Amino acid sequence: MTRMTTPITAGSHWAGLALALVLGSGCSTAPPEPLTPPPQAMAPEEPVEIAPELPPPMPVSRWDAVFAQARAALQARDWMAAEQALAELPQTLAGEDRARRDFLLARAAFLRGDLDDSQRRLAATRNAATPEALRIERAAFSAEVAHLAGDWLASARTGAGILSEQVGDAALRRAVWADLNRAEESALAAELSTATDRDWRGWVELALLDRRAENRQALQEALQQWRSEYPEHAAAVPLPGGLDYIARGPASPSRVALLLPLSGRLAPAARAVQDGYLAHYFAAQARGEPSYALSFIDTTAFESATAAYRHAVAGGAEIVIGPLSKEAVTELGQLPERPVPVLALNRTDSDALQGGSALVQLSLAPEDDARRVAELAYGSGARRALVLRPAGERGARIEDVLRSSWQTLGGSVVGTASYASAEAYSDNVKNALNLSASEQRASDMRSMLATTIEFTPRRRQDIDVIFLLADSPAEARSLKPLLAFHYAGNVPVYATSSIYSGVPDPRDRDLNGVRLTELPWLLGSNPGLRVAIAAGNTGSDNLARLNALGADAWLVQSRFAQLQAGADALLRGDTGLLRLDPSLRLQREPVLAIFDGSDLVQP
Structure with a gap:
């Protein structure tokens, strides 16, 4: 040959x-x-792991059974059952019991999608008597919320604070390092210039030297120097991200x-x-x-x-x-x-x-976009979704991945509309928003009253996000204006990267406001x-x-x-x-x- x-x-x-x-x-x-x-x-x-140092247990309380019931409901992502359980507690709780109740209510509010209420309740616990175990749990929850909101440095900083007390938590080390890698280099540099906590400075310095090393030898030397400066650091053994294998x-x-x-x-x-x-x-x-x-x-x-x-x-x-x-x-x-x-x-x-x-x-793989778009929407506070997708195997496959990720996070899919042709776009969107049912009710009312009445169709009110899984920019540019036409213009729209060609196009003005997942390469890396x-x-x-x-x-x-x-x-x-x-x-x-x-x- x-x-x-x-x-x-x-x-x-x-x-x-x-x-x-x-x-x-x-x-x-x-x-x-x-x-x-x-x-x-x-x-x-x-990786080599250090045995985790577990925090002391919660102090005994007469309300432990109620707290346990609420926690079990939150674990199942049933915020309503958790709030119902906590409603049995007296309003005059004080000290540690009040802190525990407010923290659990903050978690329930987050699952419900009320991010402002969640933050308000979480802030209330900071001034109360707080057991050490609850303090660490609260910090972990704060890091999770910051991560889902895209506040990478806040999430990493909080996680690093927990690690300074629980150095053996491999999953948390992984999460801190990932959030530092999500942050822009300029943000890391600004953080380093103001950071006073030595442990946190070590994390940021490590992320920056990995980002800035000119070549392998320079990186190896920088890692050796960093380890000599931070021998007891939570990231020292092993180095995060697999950097140990570079150091060798x-x-x-x-x-x-x-x-x-x-x-x-x-x-x-x-x-x-x-x-x-x-x-x-x-x-x-x-x-x-x-x-x-x-x-x-x-x-x-x-x-x-x-x-x-x-x-x-x-x-x-x-x-x-x-x-x-x-x-x-x-x-x-x-x-x-x-x-x-x-x-x-x-x-x-x-x-x-x-x-x-x-x-x-x-x-x-588009499945990676679908998983990420679910996380982004959930982090914004959305919980009830409508999915618009093309008919066929590919559309069904992407929806399945999105739905699985969305429901795992705690969201619900209240409706799905699939379309097979451009001619069907408007009718499919209209039906997905239940406008046909609204029009039928108006028609029934006219018949019953035997008179003409003024009528504005009312779309369904049980959605707070729309996932647009269009196959192409042309599809997306046709569908997005129809959402406004059918009274859903104020509902946030999230999409995968398939709605963008990768080349700037004036016609994309019809996609104004759509949030999507995209490659860093197309955003300036x-x-x-x-x-x-x-x-x-x-x-x-x-x-x-x-x-x-x-x-x-x-x-x-x-x-x-x-x-x-x-x-x-x-x-x-x-x-x-x-x-x-x-x-x-x-x-x-x-x-x-x-x-x-x-x-x-x-x-």
Whole structure:
């Protein structure tokens, strides 16, 4: 078979992109550094944990049975039952009992969606006699509320305060580090300039040095210095996010192969991924980072993805990135043995066999958008949702993921409307809002009174958020104005990234006010790399999301060893915050954006 490997050379069509990145590298943020993945099977390792220091129990109270009943109801997310139980308590409660009641009522108000009442009741407990166990529980609840509201630093600061007393809480360490990674670098720098608590300063300094390190060696030195300054810190052993595996300093790979369909139907998508990867590759070269051999293999020239993979291995690849299609990834996932690890650029529906080296899956799965959009809406105080989605398997699948996440949080879906054609948009929206029933009532009233009456249709009042799961910007631009036309213009609308093309469009003014999940890449992350891709004149910058996927392929490859931290592994990518699940799928957390007129901005 003819060898279909394309090495990077000065004469290749990527030379313009390389030159643009070398000249423009000063504008780009420093990406993570190359790192050799383990050649053996990569099963996520459990982090070293310190036994948690449990807080003392609540003091005994004559009202313990009532408090226990309310807590059980809150655990089941039944705020009404919790409030009914607490109503049995006398209004004249004092001291610790009053603090416990007000805290439980604050939790119930949050579940109910009344965020102002929740905060008012929570504030009332701060001046009351508070048992230590309740104080820690209250802090954890405050951190959760701040996290759902997108106040990352407040959430992280509160969580770090709890960790200073309970250093062994691995889940809380994970949450604090994730919130610090969600915060903008400028916000971290501002926080550091005013922070006085030494433990909190340690957290912020660690997040900043990880963000700012120029290369692997600089990061390793910075981590060593940080540990020497904070040897007893809650984040010191192990370092969060899998940074311990960076600190150990493995060597870089000598050869990397990308398996992409560089010809045929998927060629434009493949070249967009390729350009995103190369943007990071050449930026790293411009900073003088260690070089490695890189080749691209056209998967369409082989009879199967397996054959392309074996060709890459025979050529000496130490890690394989790709393939791109779901079918090809599924095929590699069923291989009983893989000599070198794979970073696949799609996600399979079934678990991959993990005999041999790992198969890690990175993708732009819309399910990740659906989960995130549920969290964002819930954090805003919405609890009762109407779902608008296209008919068909894909719309049903996305709704199922959204519904599951929404209900797990504590929200309810009070109605769903699916549409099969543009002609049906108006009728479907009208019926979903129960306007037809309102009109029928008016008609019945006219008949009964035998006279003409003034009438304004009244939509259903049991919704406080609308989830718009449109397949395309055109669908969304048609549906959003219909909501206002049918008297639902004041209901917040949340959507997935499918409503935005990735390219500014004046027609998006019809989406004004819609909140959606989007890639950091499209909201300004790594601007130098985007400029370089455009300057390379490859034409792929119109497929910006796939550029971002390629950029994150480089990121994950460069920090592949961090994935050995398992659930602790965390990477701040251009497609979102990346976490590894037990099936070695990288779950992606996009960010909140909003349409301001036709412009997409971060609120």
